[in-house]
Amino acid sequence: MDRVEEIELARRLIAGDAGAFDNFVEHFRAKIFHYTWLMCGQREDAEEVAQDTLLRVFESFHQLREPERVRPWVFRIAKNECLMKRRKSMFAPSRELSLEELMPAATREDGNLKIEIADWSRLPDDQASLSEMKAVLERAISELPEAYRSVILLRDMEELSTEDTAQILDLRNDAVKTRLHRARLALRQRLDEHLRSATRGA
Amino acid sequence: MAAHEHNEHCKEIFALLSEYLNLELPPEACRDIESHLAGCPPCVEFTESLRKTVDLCRAYRPSDLPTPLASQARAQLLAAYEKMRR
Numbered sequence: 001m002d003r004v005e006e007i008e009l010a011r012r013l014i015a016g017d018a019g020a021f022d023n024f025v026e027h028f029r030a031k032i033f034h035y036t037w038l039m040c041g042q043r044e045d046a047e048e049v050a051q052d053t054l055l056r057v058f059e060s061f062h063q064l065r066e067p068e069r070v071r072p073w074v075f076r077i078a079k080n081e082c083l084m085k086r087r088k089s090m091f092a093p094s095r096e097l098s099l100e101e102l103m104p105a106a107t108r109e110d111g112n113l114k115i116e117i118a119d120w121s122r123l124p125d126d127q128a129s130l131s132e133m134k135a136v137l138e139r140a141i142s143e144l145p146e147a148y149r150s151v152i153l154l155r156d157m158e159e160l161s162t163e164d165t166a167q168i169l170d171l172r173n174d175a176v177k178t179r180l181h182r183a184r185l186a187l188r189q190r191l192d193e194h195l196r197s198a199t200r201g202a
Numbered sequence: 203m204a205a206h207e208h209n210e211h212c213k214e215i216f217a218l219l220s221e222y223l224n225l226e227l228p229p230e231a232c233r234d235i236e237s238h239l240a241g242c243p244p245c246v247e248f249t250e251s252l253r254k255t256v257d258l259c260r261a262y263r264p265s266d267l268p269t270p271l272a273s274q275a276r277a278q279l280l281a282a283y284e285k286m287r288r
Contacts, residue, residue: 018287030267033268037266053281058279059286060286062286099216120247128222134258134262138264152259157259159260178211181219181221184220188252
């Protein structure tokens with residue numbers, strides 16, 4: 001379902017059209033479930049957060065003045081429900097990612113600093129390799145410090161804007177940009193390591 | 203595998219690559235990055251690897267779906283919606 005359909009469902013629900021109810025629930029339940037699962041790491045917690053979030057959403061639907069903002073609005077509620085659940089869940093320890101640690105590994109050659117990088121121009125495209133890459137990506141996301149994980153999930157997975165993400169997470173726009181960049185670099189680093197080890201093994 | 207000599211300009215660009223890929227930089231900063239990339243193949247290669255990482259993230263769809271919504275849970279949500287509508 002694209003953003004336009006999503007907004008149309010919200011518009012219909014605000015107007016009192018219960019015919020949009022099931023599609024809306026199915027669509028957002030899956031979205032909230034995935035976000036929460038990657039944030040909390042527990043399937044049961046993710047299902048509970050999805051239900052609690054949707055309950056808050058329907059209780060306060062009349063407060064959604066602009067249906068075009070339905071996605072950030074729902075995720076703002078989901079983030080709060082997730083934070084409440086967090087007290088009972090295992091989270092990765094909070095730590096800062098520095099730019100230095102995310103730069104490619106460097107070595108000295110002939111007195112010059114050299115970096116190493118995998119050959120990304122030949123990303124594997126067969127099904128088995130793609131699902132392997134997906135598993136590496138999934139693991140890398142789950143191992144990101146929480147502050148970075150929440151930003152990349154909202155910005156790159158949910159494709160929300162910098163401004164919306166900042167509002168959802170109570171951050172400044174600059175902090176969203178910084179964290180997104182470091183999260184991407186950390187994932188890139190993990191995928192690069194995987195690609196290089198796959199090349200060595202070939 | 204490419205080898206690359208770091209310099210301060212490479213590091214400055216390294217810090218801005220996501221904003222560059224997101225088209226969030228002012229035109230002047232974009233031009234600076236593009237002129238650096240034109241003469242620095244390793245930075246091009248690194249930027250491409252970051253772009254592909256972002257593409258993989260955007261294309262990522264979790265394998266697992268939530269369990270089907272139980273009728274009791276659906277009824278709870280519908281009741282909340284009906285109540286709000288009144």
